[in-house]
Amino acid sequence: MRALYYFLIGIVLFYIDTVIGLVIPMHIGDKDIIFVPHLTFMYILIVCVYRSFGVAMVLSVVLGLITDLYFGSFYGLYLFGYILLVVIMDYFFKTFYRDKTMLFIIILASTLILEIYVAIIYA
Known part of the structure; x- marks a missing residue:
């Protein structure tokens, strides 16, 4: 039953992530900036740790x-x-076992790495 809850939370976060990406585009000059929070990805990383x-x-x-x-x-x-x-994430958190500061830093770094990976593939 827990596995179903993990999956449902992931689906809800996916749709919230999509809605946030559609609602919050910014226009600075002639550039469009779209913030995508990647809540689903961050949730998966937290599930990996906890x-x-x-x-x-x-x-x-x-x-x-x-x-x-x-x-x-x-x-x-x-x-x-x-x-x-x-x-x-699983490899690194064998070293930093559930330290909240390192969890925050590694999740942000992983999100940045994911964005760089996606940008390189699309380029």
Whole structure:
């Protein structure tokens, strides 16, 4: 039953993430800036730390596929990015065991790495 709750929370965060991305575009001069919070990705990373690696991998595969099908012009982009960064998160948090400051820093760094990875693939 818990696994269903993890999945439902991930789906709700995916839709909240999509709505925030659509509602908050900014225009500075002639540039459009769109903030995308990646709540789904951050949720998967937190599940990797506080639950188990297996649950985080299943969520990353399912939610990565959903993200690719909903947003993607390159299928598998978010799927492989989520999987790779969940594996890296699991590796690093064997060293920094549930330290909240390091959790915050690594989640922000992972989100930045995901954005750079997506930008490189689209470029």
